[in-house]
Amino acid sequence: MSPSIEDALEALRVLYLDGGALVLLLDYDGTLTPIVARPELALLAPDTRRLLAQLAALPRVHVGVVSGRKLEEVRALVDLPGIYYAGAAGMELDLKGKRVVHPHAEEAEATTVELISRLTEAVSGYSGAWVEDKRFVCTVHYRDVAAEQIDQLRGRVEEVARREGDGMRIVEGPMALEISPDMGWNKGTAVRMILDHIDAPQAMVVYAGDGGNDADAFDAVAAVAGITLGVGPDAPSIARFRLPDPAALYEFLSRLAAALI
Numbered sequence: 001m002s003p004s005i006e007d008a009l010e011a012l013r014v015l016y017l018d019g020g021a022l023v024l025l026l027d028y029d030g031t032l033t034p035i036v037a038r039p040e041l042a043l044l045a046p047d048t049r050r051l052l053a054q055l056a057a058l059p060r061v062h063v064g065v066v067s068g069r070k071l072e073e074v075r076a077l078v079d080l081p082g083i084y085y086a087g088a089a090g091m092e093l094d095l096k097g098k099r100v101v102h103p104h105a106e107e108a109e110a111t112t113v114e115l116i117s118r119l120t121e122a123v124s125g126y127s128g129a130w131v132e133d134k135r136f137v138c139t140v141h142y143r144d145v146a147a148e149q150i151d152q153l154r155g156r157v158e159e160v161a162r163r164e165g166d167g168m169r170i171v172e173g174p175m176a177l178e179i180s181p182d183m184g185w186n187k188g189t190a191v192r193m194i195l196d197h198i199d200a201p202q203a204m205v206v207y208a209g210d211g212g213n214d215a216d217a218f219d220a221v222a223a224v225a226g227i228t229l230g231v232g233p234d235a236p237s238i239a240r241f242r243l244p245d246p247a248a249l250y251e252f253l254s255r256l257a258a259a260l261i
């Protein structure tokens with residue numbers, strides 16, 4: 001661990017032992033779990049689940065998982081009560097049992113269904129490419145596409161998205177492009193909604209994420225002078241601290257837990 005990460009850990013420890021509150025917000029794929037060939041293989045390690053439960057059980061520590069996956073899916077994968085969840089990159093949230101969904105979710109869902117069928121057709125000629133339905137977001141995965149075809153495939157995907165009009169957002173994922181109708185709710189608004197619900201303005205917020213769709217969350221956390229942890233090589237450069245992989249984040253969180261107890 002670099003000294004700067006040590007400083008972050010120490011700042012959190014001192015603040016907490018002084019009576020302050022901590023908010024730990026974590027992306028799922030590539031952050032809590034390593035990136036794997038298929039999203040359904042990204043299961044949370046039992047040790048990580050135990051660690052998150054241990055942190056969430058501490059007084060004045062709030063834990064949340066902020067994912068691009070559908071809300072039910074991320075909730076089922078993490079499977080912990082008493083924490084915050086944001087799914088579909090912030091379009092739907094579970095604020096400790098209070099369900100919040102974007103008011104125009106149905107419209108966004110219909111647009112996404114349409115987009116999925118166009119994208120599925122557009123990538124059908126590329127062996128290894130497939131489209132994932134995340135309800136308000138669709139992800140075109142190209143990990144298994146021949147290297148020399150990737151640029152062309154990305155071009156096709158961008159073309160389809162552009163044809164849908166200006167309201168489409170394209171974000172870089174791990175060997176993937178995520179396309180969604182821009183409804184104004186993203187991981188950044190999810191962070192703000194969770195913080196509003198916690199209602200502890202002096203809390204120190206930590207956000208860890210690995211990909212392009214975490215950029216809004218990093219911005220939101222930077223705006224409240226929080227700690228931004230970029231995990232892995234593709235994390236947005238606005239993250240102040242870097243961790244090489246999910247294992248390093250696990251180590252960071254276990255050291256934090258040990259320092260707070």
Ligand SMILES: [Mg+2]
Binds near residue numbers: 027029030031211
């Ligand atoms: Mg991720």
